[in-house]
Amino acid sequence: MDSAIRIIVNGFPETVPDNIAISQLIDRFNEGDTDLIVEHNGRFIYPDFYMTTRVSPGDRVEFINPNFGG
Amino acid sequence: MTTLTSQERLRYDRQMIIPGIGEAGQKKLKQAKVFIAGLGGLGSVSGYYMAAAGVGHLRIADGDCVEFANLNRQILHHTPDIGIPKTESALKKLRALNPFCVITALHETIRIDNVIGLVGDSDIILDGTDNIATRKVLNSASVSLDIPFIYGGVNGFNGTVSTFIPGKTPCFECLFHQQSDKTQSPGVIGPLPAMVAAIQSLEAIKIILEMDGLLTNRLLLIRGVDMVIKKIDVPKNPECPICGPDMEKRQNG
Numbered sequence: 001m002d003s004a005i006r007i008i009v010n011g012f013p014e015t016v017p018d019n020i021a022i023s024q025l026i027d028r029f030n031e032g033d034t035d036l037i038v039e040h041n042g043r044f045i046y047p048d049f050y051m052t053t054r055v056s057p058g059d060r061v062e063f064i065n066p067n068f069g070g
Numbered sequence: 071m072t073t074l075t076s077q078e079r080l081r082y083d084r085q086m087i088i089p090g091i092g093e094a095g096q097k098k099l100k101q102a103k104v105f106i107a108g109l110g111g112l113g114s115v116s117g118y119y120m121a122a123a124g125v126g127h128l129r130i131a132d133g134d135c136v137e138f139a140n141l142n143r144q145i146l147h148h149t150p151d152i153g154i155p156k157t158e159s160a161l162k163k164l165r166a167l168n169p170f171c172v173i174t175a176l177h178e179t180i181r182i183d184n185v186i187g188l189v190g191d192s193d194i195i196l197d198g199t200d201n202i203a204t205r206k207v208l209n210s211a212s213v214s215l216d217i218p219f220i221y222g223g224v225n226g227f228n229g230t231v232s233t234f235i236p237g238k239t240p241c242f243e244c245l246f247h248q249q250s251d252k253t254q255s256p257g258v259i260g261p262l263p264a265m266v267a268a269i270q271s272l273e274a275i276k277i278i279l280e281m282d283g284l285l286t287n288r289l290l291l292i293r294g295v296d297m298v299i300k301k302i303d304v305p306k307n308p309e310c311p312i313c314g315p316d317m318e319k320r321q322n323g
Contacts, residue, residue: 067223070200
């Protein structure tokens with residue numbers, strides 16, 4: 001069984017399974033907006049890499065809604 | 071050869087005394103041509119700053135007319151301008167601000183079939199649009215004309231800015247290829263587009279002055295509600311349909 005790790009999601013500490021992928025985090029935190037962008041440790045993650053990008057203890061993940069108004 | 075009149079020297083004195091600008095930098099600004107796409111909340115502010123800084127030629131494009139609901143943020147337009155084309159309203163204000171600036175007003179909606187003609191021989195595309203689809207059109211023009219595209223967007227108390235240089239940095243499409251085009255107009259509080267467009271304007275001036283330190287390969291995020299401002303690193307997207315290797319192969323035959 002995977003052990004749990006502590007990470008920061010949208011600025012708040014969260015406990016998640018070790019080695020969890022970004023795609024699973026999106027499901028877990030119910031981020032339903034398909035237009036969100038993902039920042040992982042200060043780096044933009046392309047959607048093609050959501051399934052292969054995995055988090056480690058202490059990582060920071062932010063789900064961000066980009067802005068397209070003017 | 072570009073020269074500066076005594077009136078221009080007086081007008082631009084406070085920026086010409088900055089080390090790194092001087093007379094040479096002011097002449098670069100005078101020789102520059104900037105395309106401002108959209109004259110709403112963003113384009114109002116970048117229009118003012120481009121004209122005030124002494125950018126020699128502005129091409130300003132917008133197909134809309136001024137409405138009451140524009141006036142909380144679109145500071146180029148005033149109450150008596152209601153109903154007239156935004157380009158006409160903008161032309162009047164920008165000419166009054168700086169008669170040395172040559173302005174070409176283009177009262178047209180920006181589309182894929184007219185964007186190249188609208189941008190013309192501009193050196194830079196400044197984004198002042200209000201939707202993702204038009205930004206993708208501007209981005210394709212940026213890549214095909216090989217000129218920088220300075221993106222800015224707002225929503226509520228939030229803003230986003232990034233500078234894209236074809237061939238050197240990711241492009242707009244790299245980042246937002248999978249984004250849907252939500253058509254509803256978001257709420258916007260006036261100072262947010264002003265902040266975003268001021269940053270875009272500074273980026274345009276830095277490009278014209280050939281300065282380093284551009285907001286490239288990074289996305290600047292502004293969260294006005296608690297004043298968190300941060301940058302995230304953006305790598306190039308190898309799969310990008312606009313600037314990726316497939317596109318380069320197509321361009322090189």
